[in-house]
Amino acid sequence: MIKEARLTINMDSLAHNYNTLRSKINPDTTLIAVVKANGYGNDGARIAQELSKLGATYFAVAYAKEGKILREAGIKNPLMVFYPQLEQLEQIIEYLLEPVLYNLEISNAFISLLKEKNIKNYPVHIKCNTGLNRIGFSLENLDSFFKKVNTPLIHIKSVYSHLGFSENPKPCAFTKKQFDTFELIKSRVKELCTSPPKFHILNSSGVFNYPEHQLDAVRIGIALYGFANNPEWNKSLRPIAKLSAPICQIHFIKKGESVGYNQGWIATKESRIGIIPLGHADGIGRQYGNSVGKVNVLGQTVTIIGNVCMDMLMIDLTSVDCPLGTEAIIFDQKFTASDFTASANTISYEILTSLSPRIQRVYI
Ligand SMILES: *Cc1c(COP(=O)(O)O)cnc(C)c1O
Secondary structure, eight states, X not given: OOOSOEEEEOHHXXXXXXXXXXXXXXXXXXXXXXXXXXXXXXXXXXXXXXHHHXXXXXXEESSHHHHHHHHHTTOOSOEEESSXXXXXXXXXXXXXXXXXXXXXXXXXXXXHHHHHHTOOSEEEEEEBOSSSOSSXXXXXXXXXXXXXHOOTTEEEEEEEOOOSOTTSOSOOHHHHHHHHHHHHHHHHHHHHOSSOOEEEEEOHHHHXXXXXXXXXXXXXXXGGGTOOSXXXXXXXXXXXXXEEEEOOEEEEEOTTXXXXXXXXXXXXXXXXXXXXXXXXXXXXXXXXXXXXXXXXXXXXXXXXXXXXXXXXXXXXXTTOOOOTTXXXXXXXXXXXXXXXXXXXXXXXXXXXXXXXXXXXXXXX
């Protein structure tokens, strides 16, 4: 019997995913374990410690603060920061994090700081834009980067790019163009660099869709947590997290009565409804309300009714005979976060990373 909402994280499943992914890539390809956004909601420090025990040697986060948390949790491995911001550069050096340089402004600021501190050979990575058009140097301004910024103060460990549509079935003209552009970048970088860096371009679905492009490293996030953005690829992985909560109140509602704010749901017949202590403040957004999201109670699928409140949501229990305190499963290994989010037209990434810290994490 569970007594409050909780996210149960299965460390055996994490190990299964890590080992499965490790076996899909070449022994000499580095697996960069992406533990940004608090380890996709699962607790970044805890996940990184476990992955480190399993043999992971390289980690990545989005922002410097996340790197600091991992360092404080005892993670000593190289740690990339994908999207360092100007305010975070001091922190990057303080915690020996490896920044990704993605434009001239951030590169110049970082190099000035190294000069000021008299630091040489600091490990950095270079991000290139091959079509996602988010951040990074494009092929056209790579030369000016190397002309202006390449100094003995930095050591360029890797040059990488990011796919925009890695889960799209092959052949995909857009992705092919990204790979082709990255090949041009690779040749140019090899000409410009005295000691050639490592190259990488694949994320989780990329590893499944394009194993032949794994190069020197792959950056794996969501697949460690059990998803690969395709039902077929998902089969080899195990979702590591289960979100569940006890039904903490049951009401009998007469036909015509309403449930929740703004009379979001009106009973068309005598009904039995259950209240669950999870709301939009916990990361279950309002888009799941009004009969969009489904949860699982004693093996039966029931509907979220009315508007999701800040701390609570309501389900229609009319067809399920269950006592107060029964566990309602929002998602688990069978009824996955991917299934749950599909109902509201979003993706597993979003719900996992939105789960608020007030949800108790339990590790098994
Ligand atoms: C988040 C991120 C990844 C991991 O992507 P997944 O799809 O979760 O594997 C890889 N590379 C970059 C640059 C990212 O921002």
